[in-house]
Amino acid sequence: MPLELLAQGERGEITEIRHYGSGGGCHCHNHGVGQGLGRGRGLGCKRVPGDEHTTRAEEMGLRVGKQVEVLKNEGRLLLLMVDETRIAIDRRMARGIMVKGVTI
Amino acid sequence: MSSQEKPLVVAVAGNPNAGKSTLINAIAGSRLHVGNWPGVTVEKKEALFDFEGRSIRMVDLPGCYSLSPYTQEEIITRDYLVTEKPDLIINVVDATNLERNLYLSIQLLELGIPMIMALNIYDEAEAKGYKINIKQMEETLGISVIPTSATRKTGLEQLLKAVIADKLVSPRTLNYGEDIETVLTGLRNHIQHEQQGLLDRYPERWLILKLLEGDTLIFKSTNIAVGSLPAELFDHLLRAHGDDIEGLLADVRYGLSAGLSREVLEKPEKRSIEITERIDRIVLNRYLGIPVFAAAMWLLFKLTFDLSSPFGDWIDGTLNGPIKRWSTAMLSGINAPDWTISLVNDGIIAGVGSVLVFTPVIFTIMFFITFLEGSGYMARAAFVMDRAMHVIGLHGKSFIPMLLGFGCNVPSIYATRTLENQKDKVLTALLVPLMSCGARLPVYLLFVGIFFPDNSGTVVWSLYILGMLLAVVMGFIFKKTLFKGESPMFIMELPPYRMPSFTSLMLHTWEKGKHFLVKAGTYIFAFSILVWFMLNLPWGVEHKRDSYLGKAGAAVAPIFQPLGFGTWEASSALITGVIAKEIVVGTMGEIYAPKKEIEKSEQPTVGQDIKEIVVSFGGAVKSAVSTLLYLPQKEEAEEEQSGLKEALKAQFTALSSFSFMAFVLLYMPCIVVIAAMRQEFGGWKWPAVAVAYSTVLAWVVSLIIYQGGRLLGL
Numbered sequence: 031m032p033l034e035l036l037a038q039g040e041r042g043e044i045t046e047i048r049h050y051g052s053g054g055g056c057h058c059h060n061h062g063v064g065q066g067l068g069r070g071r072g073l074g075c076k077r078v079p080g081d082e083h084t085t086r087a088e089e090m091g092l093r094v095g096k097q098v099e100v101l102k103n104e105g106r107l108l109l110l111m112v113d114e115t116r117i118a119i120d121r122r123m124a125r126g127i128m129v130k131g132v133t134i
Numbered sequence: 135m136s137s138q139e140k141p142l143v144v145a146v147a148g149n150p151n152a153g154k155s156t157l158i159n160a161i162a163g164s165r166l167h168v169g170n171w172p173g174v175t176v177e178k179k180e181a182l183f184d185f186e187g188r189s190i191r192m193v194d195l196p197g198c199y200s201l202s203p204y205t206q207e208e209i210i211t212r213d214y215l216v217t218e219k220p221d222l223i224i225n226v227v228d229a230t231n232l233e234r235n236l237y238l239s240i241q242l243l244e245l246g247i248p249m250i251m252a253l254n255i256y257d258e259a260e261a262k263g264y265k266i267n268i269k270q271m272e273e274t275l276g277i278s279v280i281p282t283s284a285t286r287k288t289g290l291e292q293l294l295k296a297v298i299a300d301k302l303v304s305p306r307t308l309n310y311g312e313d314i315e316t317v318l319t320g321l322r323n324h325i326q327h328e329q330q331g332l333l334d335r336y337p338e339r340w341l342i343l344k345l346l347e348g349d350t351l352i353f354k355s356t357n358i359a360v361g362s363l364p365a366e367l368f369d370h371l372l373r374a375h376g377d378d379i380e381g382l383l384a385d386v387r388y389g390l391s392a393g394l395s396r397e398v399l400e401k402p403e404k405r406s407i408e409i410t411e412r413i414d415r416i417v418l419n420r421y422l423g424i425p426v427f428a429a430a431m432w433l434l435f436k437l438t439f440d441l442s443s444p445f446g447d448w449i450d451g452t453l454n455g456p457i458k459r460w461s462t463a464m465l466s467g468i469n470a471p472d473w474t475i476s477l478v479n480d481g482i483i484a485g486v487g488s489v490l491v492f493t494p495v496i497f498t499i500m501f502f503i504t505f506l507e508g509s510g511y512m513a514r515a516a517f518v519m520d521r522a523m524h525v526i527g528l529h530g531k532s533f534i535p536m537l538l539g540f541g542c543n544v545p546s547i548y549a550t551r552t553l554e555n556q557k558d559k560v561l562t563a564l565l566v567p568l569m570s571c572g573a574r575l576p577v578y579l580l581f582v583g584i585f586f587p588d589n590s591g592t593v594v595w596s597l598y599i600l601g602m603l604l605a606v607v608m609g610f611i612f613k614k615t616l617f618k619g620e621s622p623m624f625i626m627e628l629p630p631y632r633m634p635s636f637t638s639l640m641l642h643t644w645e646k647g648k649h650f651l652v653k654a655g656t657y658i659f660a661f662s663i664l665v666w667f668m669l670n671l672p673w674g675v676e677h678k679r680d681s682y683l684g685k686a687g688a689a690v691a692p693i694f695q696p697l698g699f700g701t702w703e704a705s706s707a708l709i710t711g712v713i714a715k716e717i718v719v720g721t722m723g724e725i726y727a728p729k730k731e732i733e734k735s736e737q738p739t740v741g742q743d744i745k746e747i748v749v750s751f752g753g754a755v756k757s758a759v760s761t762l763l764y765l766p767q768k769e770e771a772e773e774e775q776s777g778l779k780e781a782l783k784a785q786f787t788a789l790s791s792f793s794f795m796a797f798v799l800l801y802m803p804c805i806v807v808i809a810a811m812r813q814e815f816g817g818w819k820w821p822a823v824a825v826a827y828s829t830v831l832a833w834v835v836s837l838i839i840y841q842g843g844r845l846l847g848l
Contacts (some may be wrong), residue, residue, distance in 0.1 A: 084382075086625055089199035090588075091234040093388055104420055105521050107624065114231040116410075118517050120624035 031131070034108070034124040036100045043131030044096050047084055082098060087123065091115050141182060141189040143218070144297060147242060148209060148226030149235050150197035150222070151629040153254045155179075157226055157284035158194050159638045161294065166641070177645075182507045188298045189369035189519070193220065200233075201241040206556075209579050215245055216336060222300055224251040229259035229266060229281070230630075232705065236391035239275070246304040246445040249277045251297050255279035263402035271398045278305030283473050285635055307339060310386050313371050318342050332356055345381045351800055355840055410630040414514070423518040430511070431537060434502045438541065443753035449494070452576070453487040456743035477666050484720070485662020486655065495572070496545055497647040499538065502644045503549065508634030513626060520624070526609030527617070531622050532562040538596075539569030547810040561809055564612060567607040567803035570598045576716040577798045584779050585788040593792070597799050604800070604831065648807040660714050661805055669724070669800045678725050683709065697797065697833065698790030698840040707798070714804045726781035733751065744747060789848045800832035 036042050091112045093099065102109035103114065107123050110117045135265065148154040162181030164438060179194035194209035195214060203209055204550065215223070225242055227235040242249060251271070259266065271279045278296045283288030309315060321342050325332055332341060336356075344352040345363065353360055368379075375382050446458045458479045465475045493630040506512045512534065520530030535549040546566040582590035616662055668683040678684050679702060687706030694708075695699045703725045712716035801813075802825045 085204060086199065087204060088384065088388075089202075089234075089237060090625070090627060101414075102418060102438040106524060107517060107520055108515070109418065109628070113233055115234060116414075116630075118513075118624065118628055119628045123623045123625065 031129060033098065033100075033110075033129045034101065034103075034121055034126040036098075036131070038100055038103050039125050041097055041099045041132045041133050044092065044098060044127060045130050046093050046095060046128040047088065047092070048126040048128065070081065084123070084126070087119065087127075090117050092117065092119075092127065095130070098129065139189065141191040142222065142298070143220040143764060144190055144192045144224055144225060145195055145218075145220040145247075146192060147195045147215070147238070148252075148254075149199055149228060149231075149238055151224045152197070152231075153796060154194065154197055155282045156227040156635065156638050157254060157282065157290075158192065159635075159641055160287050160288055162282045163193060163637070163641075184611060185294045186298060190294075198238065198240055201244075209351070215247060216340070219301055220247065221296060223247050224252055224297070225249055226252045229253045229256045230262060230264070230787060232266070233391050233395035236394055237387055240308065240387045240390050243275065243277075243305050243308060244340045246307075246339060246345055247337070248300055248302045249305050250293070250300060251275070251277055251279040252289070252293050253279055254284055257283040257286055265400040267398040267400075271394070274394055274397070275308075281346075285632070308390060308392075309469065310383070313374055314346075314383070314386065316347060317368055317371050321345060321363070323366060324367065329356075329358075343383065347383055408630070410510075412626075413631055417511070417514050422589060425520050427515050432513070434499070434506075438495060438499045438502060441758050442498040444757040445494035446491045448750050448754040450487065450491045452747050453483055453490065456747055458483055459743065460740070471806045473670065476670070477663065481666025482659065483661050485665065485717075486659055492653075493647070493651065495542060497643060499541055499545055500642040500647050501639065503534075503538070503545075504639050505634060508632070508639060508642070510629045510631045513628045516626065517628065526565070526606050527613035527708075528558060528562060528565075528609065529625070532558055533626075535562050535566060536569055539566045539571060541572055543567055543569065543571045543807045547807060547814055549651050550814065560815060560820055561609070561617055563610055563613055563814065564606045564827070565822065565823060567828055568601045568608065568800070569665060569808060570601045570799055571715070573715045573804065574799055576719045577711075578795055580719050580722075581786075581791045581795055582777075583783070585784055585786065585791045593795075597795055600643050600796060601799055604835070607830070608827070624764060665710055665713065678706075683791045684725075688818065693833075694797075696841065697788065697836040698793045701796075702786055704794065706788070708801065711798065712802060712805055714806065715798060716796060723778055726778050729750045753840040789843040790840060793836045793843070796839055797832045797836040800828055800835055802829050802832075 033042060038092050063095070092110070096112055100108060101109040101111050107120055110119065137194050146154060146158055149333075158181070158740050165183050166537070167180045167183045175194075181192045183190055183192075189223060193210040193214070198205065198211050199209040201208055201212045203212070214220075215749045223245075225239050229240060239249075239251065253266065253268065253271075256266075263690055266281075268281065278300070280289055280293045280296050282293055284290070295692045301434075310318070318339070324339065325342065325345075330433055341352070341356070348360075350360070365747070369387075370381065371382075407787060419426075460482065461478050462475055465478060503512075506515070515534060516530035518530065519533040523530050523533050531553050532550075535546040535553075538549055539546040543566050546569070550563045550566075553559045553562060574597075575594070578594045579590075580594045596785060597828075665683070668686070669678065669681050671682050672680075684702055684708050686709060687704075688702035690709070691702050691705040693698045694705055699705075703722070707718045709723040711723040782791075802808075808825065811824060812818060815821075
């Protein structure tokens with residue numbers, strides 16, 4: 031399920047990070063990254079390398095396999111705790127992060 | 135004693151919030167020189183100093199999470215490391231957040247530049263019960279790892295000792311797995327065969343990795359055509375791991391950082407509820423969050439203005455009293471002509487002085503903002519205000535600059551630095567001038583006193599509200615036109631609360647305020663001279679109306695006719711108001727009611743003057759302290775400006791005066807704001823947009839007010 035649906039205080043393990051925008055469409059932002067070999071382009075949207083915000087999220091520690099705790103989930107933002115980092119992300123982004131529930 | 139040899143160039147790199155800047159401040163202190171990276175407004179800090187006879191040049195690189203080419207900070211960092219080739223990197227790592235920080239470390243190691251790791255915030259990690267096996271880290275990474283605490287200033291000497299003792303050999307290469315390593319070797323041989331020069335120009339492994347990742351910036355700068363690399367080299371990798379090589383490499387690096395952190399770090403079983411969590415429960419509470427924020431902001435404004443305004447008055451008094459008298463005496467002493475004396479006194483001292491008066495406000499507000507930033511609260515404020523700001527297409531972080539705008543627009547423009555996204559920065563800066571700053575208040579006060587004596591408070595308040603409503607409208611319009619496209623996604627780290635050290639507070643306050651002093655000072659200086667000449671030329675002009683400024687005023691006056699104030703006097707005042715809006719009042723005073731010659735009989739002596747300066751400074755301190763403690767104070771008697779009031783009554787009506795005030799609120803930002811925008815956004819484009827839209831907006835709004843009012847029979 032999307033991370034968005036976790037309630038305050040719940041935990042989940044990230045299973046997938048979808049690089050989708052809000053419209054449900056595929057955001058193949060053409061930053062040109064990943065096409066250096068003349069490949070890896072236009073082959074579906076499973077992961078669109080170069081989506082800078084999801085990349086940023088991953089650099090901050092939101093990655094597949096990580097446990098997240100939802101500290102806050104109200105309004106437009108979610109506050110997450112991953113390892114030792116508190117990260118605020120907007121709902122749109124939380125929609126693209128898939129988690130499986132973890133019981134504490 | 136400075137050593138003769140070339141200084142050792144040490145680049146300091148690390149994640150945001152890893153305490154990098156505190157570490158550098160602690161090491162270099164006042165030797166720190168702050169500038170900008172060429173072409174951008176990201177700050178560049180450098181320090182040159184000696185340590186145990188070795189000269190060291192330390193360069194602070196912008197905080198970043200990785201070396202991918204997505205943000206300005208990342209690009210600056212990697213360009214510097216790749217092209218300038220520092221002798222050594224100090225990688226500042228947050229010991230309480232090892233895994234994430236190691237991700238950058240691993241990328242830094244790819245560059246093959248000798249490296250030392252400062253395991254910072256080590257004291258907090260220890261307090262949390264973390265055990266870090268430093269020896270194992272050193273062995274795995276092949277670099278020295280020094281535990282430090284920048285706030286407590288521990289480990290800094292060991293760090294510098296390690297720096298000068300370093301043998302400057304490339305660190306160990308980490309193995310990225312057989313599949314990748316095979317491709318890397320193949321690619322390397324290919325490049326060596328085709329373009330040998332490249333391997334000398336760039337760090338070898340890094341270049342090959344970037345080519346494999348398909349980093350377009352690298353393809354461009356190496357002149358390698360996209361897709362020209364032999365496909366058979368990658369076939370196996372693509373078949374085994376799919377087509378997303380950049381993702382694959384990221385996964386490998388994540389794996390390495392996670393693995394290393396697992397190996398060396400031992401955490402206590404149960405996580406204690408930290409202080410940060412406790413504060414956040416209140417500060418980010420759904421119901422309390424906004425009241426807490428409002429209270430914090432009220433306190434910030436209250437403290438800022440209470441503390442600083444007596445000093446502003448003191449500067450004003452000193453400049454207009456003793457300094458002007460001295461300059462007159464000095465210039466007369468060398469037989470300078472009268473016009474020179476007037477240029478210096480009425481032009482330069484008055485003009486530059488009107489800006490200097492704001493220095494105490496700016497420095498005080500910057501001090502409090504630095505505190506809020508350094509403590510970690512600023513990120514919370516952005517979190518809390520996000521929903522409200524979303525209405526005008528901005529997110530929470532933009533709220534702080536806008537709020538500061540009510541004090542003075544200039545620090546607001548600089549405060550847009552805290553925003554990450556260029557689009558947000560520019561949009562926020564464009565809306566900031568709509569926040570009615572303190573300099574516009576004197577104009578309102580003059581007019582409401584004459585035309586709305588019974589409800590002056592309401593009228594002034596309505597102008598503030600007008601500005602805010604227009605910010606909402608303009609924000610919406612900009613969003614639909616200049617800043618089209620989806621609003622960027624919001625992602626922000628909320629750092630743990632920390633008490634900023636006093637020295638680092640002072641240093642950052644000075645850095646922020648200095649821009650105002652230096653840059654604003656130069657622009658204002660030049661402009662003051664220009665305006666003085668415009669008011670006093672052609673030579674020997676008798677009446678202000680015949681001066682160039684008067685003529686310019688008369689020329690633009692017809693434009694203001696439909697707004698209800700199409701006189702040369704009002705127009706000239708508006709022209710000079712471009713320097714700073716409160717000058718409108720001063721110019722009106724000059725034009726409508728020329729000052730009588732000041733009696734030159736009772737000149738105080740220099741000794742009396744100095745005494746006066748010192749005594750009044752003491753008075754300012756006393757007054758700042760007493761307002762802070764809510765002690766009662768004597769109200770100062772307002773100056774009588776009856777001549778000016780009579781003249782304004784004859785030329786304005788209540789309606790046209792309101793239209794004029796609205797115009798003053800909205801029309802082009804003052805010259806200091808324009809200069810600040812130019813400095814922040816590197817170019818004249820955005821200042822020009824701000825000038826154009828605000829002037830058009832002012833005209834349209836005033837037209838609606840005046841003509842609408844007339845239709846209603848006001």
